[in-house]
Amino acid sequence: MTRKTRRLWIVIACLACVGSAAALTLRAFSSNIVFFMAPSQVKASPPSPDRTIRLGGMVMAGSLHRINENGTPVNAFQVTDGQAAVEVHYTGILPDLFREGQSVVALGTVQKDGGFTASEVLAKHDETYMPKEVADELKRTGKWDPRFGKAPDASSWDTMTAKKAGG
Amino acid sequence: MIASDYFNGEPVAGNPSPRCHSAEVRVPVRPTPNLLHRYANPGQFLRLARTLLPWLTGGAIVFLVVGVIWGLFIAPADWQQGDTVRIMYVHVPMAWLASSCYLGLATCGVLSLVWRHPLADLAAIEIGPVGACAAALCLITGSLWGEPMWGTWWVWDARLTSMLVLFFLYLGHIALIRAFDEPARGQRAAAILALAGVIDLPIIKFSVQWWNTLHQPDSITLTGAPTMSMMMLWPLLICTIGFTLGVAAVIFTRLSAAIHESRARQMMARSRLDRRDSQAA
Numbered sequence: 517m518t519r520k521t522r523r524l525w526i527v528i529a530c531l532a533c534v535g536s537a538a539a540l541t542l543r544a545f546s547s548n549i550v551f552f553m554a555p556s557q558v559k560a561s562p563p564s565p566d567r568t569i570r571l572g573g574m575v576m577a578g579s580l581h582r583i584n585e586n587g588t589p590v591n592a593f594q595v596t597d598g599q600a601a602v603e604v605h606y607t608g609i610l611p612d613l614f615r616e617g618q619s620v621v622a623l624g625t626v627q628k629d630g631g632f633t634a635s636e637v638l639a640k641h642d643e644t645y646m647p648k649e650v651a652d653e654l655k656r657t658g659k660w661d662p663r664f665g666k667a668p669d670a671s672s673w674d675t676m677t678a679k680k681a682g683g
Numbered sequence: 684m685i686a687s688d689y690f691n692g693e694p695v696a697g698n699p700s701p702r703c704h705s706a707e708v709r710v711p712v713r714p715t716p717n718l719l720h721r722y723a724n725p726g727q728f729l730r731l732a733r734t735l736l737p738w739l740t741g742g743a744i745v746f747l748v749v750g751v752i753w754g755l756f757i758a759p760a761d762w763q764q765g766d767t768v769r770i771m772y773v774h775v776p777m778a779w780l781a782s783s784c785y786l787g788l789a790t791c792g793v794l795s796l797v798w799r800h801p802l803a804d805l806a807a808i809e810i811g812p813v814g815a816c817a818a819a820l821c822l823i824t825g826s827l828w829g830e831p832m833w834g835t836w837w838v839w840d841a842r843l844t845s846m847l848v849l850f851f852l853y854l855g856h857i858a859l860i861r862a863f864d865e866p867a868r869g870q871r872a873a874a875i876l877a878l879a880g881v882i883d884l885p886i887i888k889f890s891v892q893w894w895n896t897l898h899q900p901d902s903i904t905l906t907g908a909p910t911m912s913m914m915m916l917w918p919l920l921i922c923t924i925g926f927t928l929g930v931a932a933v934i935f936t937r938l939s940a941a942i943h944e945s946r947a948r949q950m951m952a953r954s955r956l957d958r959r960d961s962q963a964a
Contacts, residue, residue: 523797531878538882542893550894551840572895611834613763621897638833643902645768645911647759662763670910 552621556600562626571604571632572621572640573597577663580616595620595632602626606634613639617663642666650676725802725942732935739932746925754918761915770828772919776926777821781849782884784814784930788856789881792874802938804870805945807877808860809937813930815853822850833897841890842898845883852880 517525542549552572553563563569572595579594579601591610594601604622614620619642624634644667651667653676654660660668667673754772761768787810794803825843826836837843860873891900902911909916 520797524793527793527796527878531881534879535882538886542886546894549841551838551896554895611832613832613834615763636835638835638838638897640897641764641832641899643899643910645761645764645771645902645915647912647914648762649759650912651762667910669908671908674908674911674916675913 554597554600555595555602556597558602558626558632559600559630562630565625565628568623568625568635570621570623571595571602571634572619573602574619574665575614575616576601577616577661591637595622603631604634604637605631606637608637610637611639613641615662617661617665644670646673725805728802729939729942732939736932736935736939739928739935743925743929743932746921746928748925750918750921750923750925754915754922758915758918759912764832767828767831768915770824771915772922774821774824774828775919776923777817777824778846779923780926780930781814781818781821781846781853782887783927784810784817785849785852785877785880785884787934788814788877792877795870795874796878802942804860804866804874805941806934806938807856807870807873809941810934811853811857811860811873813934813937815850815857817930818846818850818853822846829897838897840896840898841894842887842896845887845890849880849883849887852876852883856880 552570555571555573558569558571574596576594576596579592581592583590585607588607589609591604591606591608593604593606593616595604596602604624606622606624614637619640621638621640622632622634623636623638624632626632646667650673651660651662654668654673655662659672750772755769758769758772760766788807791803791807791810794800795807822843825846829838830836856873856876859876860869863869863872890896891898903909903916911919
């Protein structure tokens with residue numbers, strides 16, 4: 517074995533060691549790396565009311581209620597992951613992208629009655645990017661209602677142009 | 684072969700460089716001229732760079748002009764994000780370049796540690812700051828995009844944090860490679876750092892699949908159709924090619940300048956030595 521081959525093997529061995537160490541560490545801390553909990557997780561094992569967590573999911577269609585209390589908006593809506601839903605209360609201005617059917621991440625605590633009081637609400641947009649005309653066309657033809665979740669399969673619309681959609 | 688001769692020598696196999704003045708010293712056998720060694724030779728690299736640079740620069744200008752105009756003015760706005768989505772035409776290329784520059788840095792690390800190529804160390808010095816700029820721009824544009832869309836400048840989710848780690852890896856590499864009086868020691872240490880840090884690249888790539896994050900998953904994947912309108916995808920691809928060519932041109936220029944600089948320094952050192960010899964005689 518020449519010196520070069522030996523050095524190559526040492527480098528490969530070191531990389532394998534560092535790689536597996538990183539993989540094991542990430543596996544061990546996986547629950548901490550996760551940015552938010554899903555409603556079904558919160559329902560299955562509710563965290564104690566003094567622990568601040570992030571709750572992530574889709575705003576359920578038809579669940580949003582806004583009232584204006586002395587100039588500050590008070591919002592109530594349900595966040596769902598398809599299996600369970602959690603009622604969220606939030607006082608303050610919601611982000612621009614907030615709507616029914618949008619994914620959101622709320623920071624706050626789970627109350628004793630199972631509701632969630634949020635101190636901050638972030639909108640999480642998905643990986644879909646489409647022009648307004650295409651979205652309007654999909655909505656008009658009944659292929660997609662944004663209030664009920666993600667857009668249909670991209671191959672069905674990604675070549676649609678503004679002209680075709682407008683016509 | 685010692686590095687100083689390597690940088691001056693033209694690659695003629697079996698024919699020692701005419702500047703090898705000490706005839707008593709046994710000239711070591713030159714490495715076999717396979718592909719790896721041919722392009723790792725500074726003289727060959729300079730010739731390659733001279734041929735490629737006009738094409739890289741011209742291509743970068745053409746692609747960037749077309750891509751930026753298409754992306755910023757012609758491509759449609761997103762149905763819910765509006766014109767903010769145009770940040771993507773800078774953000775995505777910068778993220779791609781930050782990762783690929785780091786992969787280049789790690790490759791230089793292997794070439795330097797295993798094959799001791801002097802050109803790999805020079806390349807690592809020159810790639811580092813370019814990649815750091817790309818990573819910084821990726822973080823800055825991402826932050827500017829996140830504020831209006833998500834409602835926050837920054838969150839500590841897996842994608843954003845691993846990208847920040849990559850930026851710090853670049854800063855560490857830049858500092859380490861220049862930290863020693865004896866350049867070879869800094870280069871060795873930096874090569875090890877670059878190799879260890881390569882673990883961060885798959886973490887960045889797959890963070891959005893392995894864990895739930897605020898950052899959206901990839902729109903462009905190898906397996907599925909892109910979840911993006913073709914009218915946005917084309918300018919994005921053209922911008923990415925343009926920025927990539929531009930960064931390649933910058934790195935080639937920097938590396939050529941570094942080779943010329945090291946040659947000039949060696950010539951000065953040699954003439955100083957010659958003067959001392961003639962004074963002594």
